[in-house]
Amino acid sequence: MHNDSRTISAGEINKYVYCPYQWYYTRLFGNKKLRELVKRRNEEYGYEYTEMSHFQKGNRFHNRYHFRYKLKKLVLTLLGIACVLILGALLFWVMRYE
Template identity: 40%
Template sequence: MGEKKRYISANEINQYIYCPYQWYYIRKYGLEYINSLRNPSEKEDQFVNFKKGIEYHEKYYKDIVRMRYKKYAVFLGVIFMILAILIVMRYVR
């Protein structure tokens, strides 16, 4: 990595919370080297764990997005139910 930094940025904290391994490898080897491993042309066996890490992070991201949409759907469903109850109560009086 060359010269070591004396501070950790907010972005690095975010990376560490997302995945401590990702933060460590980027800090140790640098982002350019890590990105160069994404499409290895030879020695595929050497990058099995790297590919598993990429697949894990893609699945993790998709799961987070799905969970977020489910929360929005439940929230909107509750709002619509409350509105429906208020409308029915208004016409019953």
């Protein structure tokens, strides 16, 4: 066992609560050995480096979300201006006939 101490820190308790299996294997093998095992598995099955693709997917998501947010803000601003102009035109039209 990589970490065979009898005491468990608060950080380890948090890791255990998050994912007991991940905590167990990290405690059993250690991070270095786990990274080696993952690297060997990825080479064996032909997996690509997934962390970078997750990073790129996250960036793409946030860029799209920010674009949609700005577009929504622009559309709502234009609708607000249009409503004010229509209301002003209606008031002007009503006041003209009185």
